[in-house]
Structures are given as C-alpha cells and as structure tokens.
Amino acid sequence: MTDLPANVIVRRNAWQSAWRIATGDVFFAAALLGLAFLLGSAALIAQAPRGDPAAYARWLSEAHIRFGAAADALTTLGLFDLVHSIFFRGLAALLGFALIARLADRIAAMRGASRPVPPPDSPARTFDSGEPAEEITRRMRHYRVCSTESYLLAHRFPLAYIAAMAAYAGSLIMLTGMATASLGDWRIDGLSVTPGVPARIEDTALTFLAAEIDSGGEVAFRLLEGESEVAQGIAAPGKPAIQSAASIYVRDVLPALRVTGEDGEGRALQLQTSVQGEASSEVLLLFDANQPDKFFAAPAAKLAVGVSLLESDPAPRYRVSILSSSSAESIADETIVPGQSMAANGYRLAFANESHAAIDVVRAPFQFVVAIGFVVAVAGLGFAALYPARRIWTVPGEGGARLVSDDAEFDLSTLAAGRSVR
Numbered sequence: 052m053t054d055l056p057a058n059v060i061v062r063r064n065a066w067q068s069a070w071r072i073a074t075g076d077v078f079f080a081a082a083l084l085g086l087a088f089l090l091g092s093a094a095l096i097a098q099a100p101r102g103d104p105a106a107y108a109r110w111l112s113e114a115h116i117r118f119g120a121a122a123d124a125l126t127t128l129g130l131f132d133l134v135h136s137i138f139f140r141g142l143a144a145l146l147g148f149a150l151i152a153r154l155a156d157r158i159a160a161m162r163g164a165s166r167p168v169p170p171p172d173s174p175a176r177t178f179d180s181g182e183p184a185e186e187i188t189r190r191m192r193h194y195r196v197c198s199t200e201s202y203l204l205a206h207r208f209p210l211a212y213i214a215a216m217a218a219y220a221g222s223l224i225m226l227t228g229m230a231t232a233s234l235g236d237w238r239i240d241g242l243s244v245t246p247g248v249p250a251r252i253e254d255t256a257l258t259f260l261a262a263e264i265d266s267g268g269e270v271a272f273r274l275l276e277g278e279s280e281v282a283q284g285i286a287a288p289g290k291p292a293i294q295s296a297a298s299i300y301v302r303d304v305l306p307a308l309r310v311t312g313e314d315g316e317g318r319a320l321q322l323q324t325s326v327q328g329e330a331s332s333e334v335l336l337l338f339d340a341n342q343p344d345k346f347f348a349a350p351a352a353k354l355a356v357g358v359s360l361l362e363s364d365p366a367p368r369y370r371v372s373i374l375s376s377s378s379a380e381s382i383a384d385e386t387i388v389p390g391q392s393m394a395a396n397g398y399r400l401a402f403a404n405e406s407h408a409a410i411d412v413v414r415a416p417f418q419f420v421v422a423i424g425f426v427v428a429v430a431g432l433g434f435a436a437l438y439p440a441r442r443i444w445t446v447p448g449e450g451g452a453r454l455v456s457d458d459a460e461f462d463l464s465t466l467a468a469g470r471s472v473r
Contacts, residue, residue, distance in 0.1 A: 073152035082146040089142065093133040099126075106241070147226045154219040161212040167197045167204050170444040176456040178463035184445040184452040193438060203445040207438050214434035221428025228420030236415040243337055244270070245307060245407040252412055257281070257297065264406045268304040286410070300411040306360060306367040307405035308336045308389060312349055315397045320349050337407050338363075352398045353377045361386065369402070 072078055097114065100106040114131065115122045129136030180187060184203050188196050194205040237255070244250045244261040251258050258275040267287065274282040274296055284292035286299040311333045312320030321330035324347045336345040338360040345358045357372040366388060373383040373395045382395045389404030443463070444455040454463045 070152070070156075073149060074156040079146075079149045079153065082142055082149050085142040086139070086146060089133050089136075089139050092130070096130060096133075098133065099131045100240070143226060143230070147223065147230075150219050150223045150226070154216055154223065157212055157216050157219065161209060161216070164206065164208045164212060167199050170202060170446065170455040171457060174444075174455040174457060175459035176454075176461060176463050178454040179448075180451050180454055182451055184447045187445050187452055187454070191443065194443070201446065203447075205443045205445070207441060210434065211438050211440040214431050214438060215440065217431030218428050218435055219431070221424045221426070221431055224424030224427060225421050226424075228417045228424055231420070232415065232417040234417075236413075236417055238414075239412045241302065242410050242412055243339075243407055244272075244410055245335060245337070245405065248335075249275070252297075255414075257412075259299075259410070259412065261408065264304060264408055268301060268408075270299075270301055270304075270408050270410065272299065274299075297412050297414040300413065302409040302411060303339075304406055304408050305337070305339050306363050307338060307407045308345075308358065308369065309403040309405045310334050310336065310347065310356075310358075310400060311403070312352070312398055312400045314352070320398060320400075321351055322347050322349050324348075335405065338367075339409065348376060349398065349400075350376075352396060354382070354395060354398065356400065358402075367404070371400075371402070373400075 097110065097117075099114075100110055114126075118125060125131055129138065133139055188194075188203050188205055191205045193207065193210075195208055197204045197206070239252055242250055242252065242259065244259055246261050246264055249258045249260050256276050260273045260275060262271040262273060264270050269285050269287040271285050272283065272292070273280055274294065276296075281296040282294040284294060284299070286292035286301045288301045288303065291301070292299040310322065312322055314320060319332040321332065322334045323330040324334050324336075324345075330350065334347050336347070336358055338345065343360040346356065347358075348355050353376045355374045355376045357374075359370045359372075361368045361370055368386060368388055370386050371383070371393055372381065373393065374381055375396070383393055385393060387393065387402060389402055392399055392401040394400075439458065441456065441458040441461055443461075446453040446455065456463055
C-alpha cells in the first residue's frame with residue numbers, strides 16, 4: 052500500500068459508510084436475531100389474551116401470582132404483549148429498512164451485472180485446466196456466456212439477481228401486511244351464540260345469527276349487516292368457515308337450559324334473570340366452566356331459583372334449588388336432566404335442553420397480503436439457493452484454460468472433471 056504524504060487529508064464519505072452498514076450482513080442479521088429473540092420470549096412468557104375479558108382476568112391473576120410485584124413493571128414495559136410492544140415494532144422497522152436497502156442495492160448491482168468485467172486480481176477460487184475454454188463453457192448449464200478477446204465470462208444474469216430481489220421484496224410485503232393489519236383487521240373472541248338469537252358483534256355493523264347448533268358441534272349461521280345477509284355457512288370445532296366478510300371459528304359447544312313456568316291453571320309464569328331485566332314467559336340460561344351457576348326468579352309466584360351445572364359430559368346434569376323469596380325457606384332441591392320439570396307451591400317449572408356455542412369472529416383482509424409476501428419470499432429463496440449469484444471466468448492459455456470464480460464455495464475442479472454444473 053502506498054503511503055500518502057502527510058499533508059494529504061483523506062475524507063470519508065459518510066453517506067457511503069452508512070449505506071454499507073445498511074446493506075451489510077451484520078445489520079441485517081442483528082435485526083433478524085432481535086426479532087427471533089422477541090418471538091422466542093413471547094413463546095416462553097405467557098402473553099396477555101386480547102378480546103376476552105374473562106380470559107384476561109384469569110391471566111392477570113396468574114401473572115401477579117407468578118411474577119409478584121414485578122408484574123406491573125413487566126406490563127408497563129410491554130413484555131406481556133411483545134408483538135404489540137415498541138421493541139418489536141422498532142426491530143420490525145429496522146428489518147424493513149434493511150430489506151429496502153438490500154433490495155435497492157441488488158437493483159443497482161443488477162444494472163451493471165450484464166456487462167463483461169475482467170477477472171478479479173484476488174479471486175475467491177482458481178483452477179488450471181488443460182481443456183480448451185470453449186469446451187469448458189459448454190458444460191455450464193443455465194449460465195449466460197459473454198465472450199471477449201481475452202476471456203469468457205459465465206454468469207447468471209438476471210435470474211440470480213431477480214431471485215434475491217424476490218426474497219427481499221416478499222419479506223417487505225409480509226412486513227407491510229403485518230404493519231397495516233391494525234388498520235383493517237379485528238378479532239372478537241369468545242362470542243356466545245344461541246340458535247335464533249341475534250348476537251351483535253361489538254364495534255362493527257355485523258350481527259351473527261345461529262340458525263342451528265347440532266349435537267356434533269356444527270353451527271349453521273348467517274352473518275348480517277343491518278338487514279342484508281353478507282355471508283352464511285357452517286362452522287364446527289376444527290373446521291372454521293372462511294368467508295370474505297369474516298371467518299368463524301367454533302371454540303366449543305356448551306350446555307344451556309330454556310326454562311318455562313306455568314301456574315295450576317296452565318297460565319304462563321313470568322320469569323326474569325335480574326331485577327332490572329324484563330320479565331318474559333321463558334329464560335335462557337347459558338353455562339360454561341367460568342359460569343356454572345345461574346339464577347332467575349318468578350316474582351308472581353314468589354320463587355327464587357338457582358341452577359348449577361354439575362356435569363356436561365356425556366350428558367348434562369343440573370342441580371336446581373327453589374327458595375321462597377318471601378321467607379327464604381327451601382321448597383325443593385333436586386338433580387335433574389334436561390326434559391324434566393319440577394313443582395313448587397302449585398307452580399311447575401320445565402327445563403328444556405338447549406346448546407350455545409363460544410365462537411371467535413375474525414376479519415383479517417391483510418392476511419392475504421402476508422400470504423402473497425410469504426409465497427414470493429419463499430420462491431425467491433428457493434431460486435436463490437438453486438441459482439446463486441456466481442461468475443466464472445475462463446481465461447485461455449497455451450496449455451489450456453485457467454478458471455477463476457468469485458464464489459468461494461464453488462469447486463471449479465468439477466468443471467475440469469468433465470461434469471456439467473448448474
């Protein structure tokens with residue numbers, strides 16, 4: 052290296068240095084490893100559930116038991132919701148910037164890749180062959196060969212460059228789809244639905260109407276927007292109904308009771324489940340693991356009734372306790388199955404079997420953007436593995452040809468051995 056005079060000042064281009072860092076492997080690998088670390092942490096640390104208040108309350112209680120006083124600090128830092136935390140979004144933004152820089156760098160490199168360039172002074176691989184240069188280049192499959200007076204250049208323009216650009220572009224499309232998902236994607240977890248009863252989906256204009264829930268767990272439904280039907284189908288546990296308006300996932304089919312009452316003359320008894328609730332000739336009691344106990348009253352008969360789910364498999368059984376609302380004395384306490392009735396103070400209560408389903412309603416239009424990006428990225432990675440960016444120079448000589456390559460992993464002796472290479 053030639054020593055420069057002492058009075059010569061070497062000025063470095065800060066923009067070029069920053070560009071080399073942005074397109075470098077270290078910056079790209081750091082962003083990928085950072086995201087991998089956060090995703091691994093999210094798998095190890097129980098994340099806060101979204102859209103289900105009951106599940107969130109259980110999780111919060113468990114988090115305070117497990118982490119104690121540190122739970123509040125971890126929540127503030129966003130470690131219980133890592134995918135939506137500022138750390139994850141920051142690393143995703145860095146990865147997006149790295150992908151844009153590398154994509155732009157490959158586009159710039161592609162512009163001059165088709166022009167012949169002389170062999171490098173310090174090649175990654177060299178090999179001396181006794182065969183003529185033309186004979187060697189004939190064995191190079193899927194290569195473009197450019198001929199000059201002093202050498203033959205075999206390269207993979209433009210496929211190798213397009214493959215790398217597709218991998219970067221597909222990854223960018225995936226990141227864009229995930230980033231914009233918050234603008235149009237939503238999810239409602241644990242919505243309880245019963246046949247014939249419209250269930251409004253919060254914060255949307257949609258209403259879910261279950262037409263039927265059979266014993267196998269299949270839910271026939273209609274999805275309404277106002278008075279118009281926008282979708283219909285059948286969903287079951289493990290068999291979601293994927294619709295353009297929304298996707299329906301059935302979590303579980305749970306027991307329910309429809310209760311009616313009558314007096315000694317066969318007239319309907321008015322029932323209500325709360326003091327503020329309206330009285331009606333029937334009430335529907337929905338049960339699950341978190342709410343196994345239900346209550347209702349018959350004000351005219353001065354009866355207060357408690358119903359507890361004892362078991363649901365293989366067939367539901369309930370314990371029914373009837374009290375006098377005026378004296379608080381126990382009138383009846385029996386274990387029943389759906390279809391039975393009970394008498395109390397000259398009144399009769401009938402318990403009919405019903406079912407209700409806990410469903411998740413998901414609308415994720417941007418998931419198709421993510422899927423398209425994934426396909427493009429995987430296709431790009433596949434072609435990049437099959438056709439890596441590689442150049443091979445064949446320099447004719449007196450005793451044969453000299454092979455030079457810029458790919459340190461490629462064995463040039465395979466060409467000299469008479470085998471075709473890709």
